[in-house]
Amino acid sequence: MGTKVAVGLSGGVDSSVAAWLLKQQGFDLIGLFMINWHDTEGTLSGDCPWMDDIIFAQLTARKLDIPFEAVDLSAAYRQRVVDYMFEEYRRGRTPNPDILCNREIKFDLFVQAAINHGAQYVATGHYCRKDTIMINGTETYRLLAGVDPGKDQSYFLCQLSQQQLASAMFPIGHLLKSEVRRIAENNGLVTARRKDSQGICFVGKVDLPVFLQQKLEAKDGVIVEIPSDSEVFKRKILPYDLHEKLQALSSPYTYHLSDGKIVGKHRGAHFFTIGQRKGLNVGGMMDPLFVIGLDVENNILYTGQGDQHPGLYRTALFIANRDIHWIRPDQALQLMEERRMRIRIRYRQPLQDATLYQMPEGLYVFFDEPQRGVTPGQFAAWYHDDELMGSGVIN
């Protein structure tokens, strides 16, 4: 009898192949399916999103001849992920529910469930890798990018801790997506040709404004266009003091009604996010309009014309101390320390060169190049080479 591993079977090809690979390696497997959502409100498919998924997961377990069980974590998911989502949107910020889902559900409660089933490890179908090094005599886990450059999913795990990594296994992180598909095909896994899942983890594809209106009420407000040559964008002459410079560059522009002209109406500023183009319903412009700021207090949506609009770009961002998370605590920056890193601020974004500065109030990320759509509530994740070192919520 080998080491006991619980594999999270989602009904997709990735987790199926992960399970198949572990089976080949002789692990004692149990397949667990997570139920995180029951409602169909707001979902586009109309029917229960996981009905098909659980069937495919079950078929996969049967094919591999491993025990199978469904774990219902929907109550906790609602509490720890969905409520957070509503709360962030209500505040005019843009959450990342999938990162929370991984931190709070998949690599917490789900792992607990796996342990209760006697498992020592939990395997998932994420495209990322883990290895173990020794530092001062203690085992330290490294979270590495998946080998497939187009599928690397380490970003979604950027909030995991050493403890959480300890029990994690990522069997497909060294493979390309095409190889995963081929393995599934060659071994008769029913999931081989299933379409990849999209949208919010386990909830499925949703019409977000409709989904959000379950909890956030619609209210009419105005859309204001800020001209690209507005005074708002003329930063005060940068002080020589590094700290003040970082503070200035990382703070969002603040707009007022008088800085632009009213070009349309919206049904609630909190339904939008920075950088958004679709859904503004304002036509007749030379170039498309993008959201460059939202004022939830006064329910005003600020926009700028064209993808080169200065309001769309920022060269620095700030992460408060309480929002800084080091996957590698041993590598954490000391006070007043700085370090070159590579950063992404959204899934699949190519890594951007930047310098991190640890100041008393928090961490500043100063990019070499201005970044488009720096959005409060989203996560910045910093890497050294292939290794995901830490992450934090953009302020």
Add this chain to the structure above:
RNA sequence: UGUCCCGUGGUGUAAUGGUAGCACAACAGAUUUUGGUUCUGUUUGUCUAGGUUCGAAUCCUGGCGGGACAA
């Protein structure tokens, strides 16, 4: 009231006698395990009634609507 100007998809505009085009918006699909972005495709129009002409968005007349100047 008089004179002049202007009415083209949802919006902004192009076509000055010869197949009504573009941009934005909207919708759909593709991409994407967050939001968003991006890509592709589709729908929708000559204010109205007559007239001239082989042929009218285009020229003429009336009406309707909007604007400017005059008083």
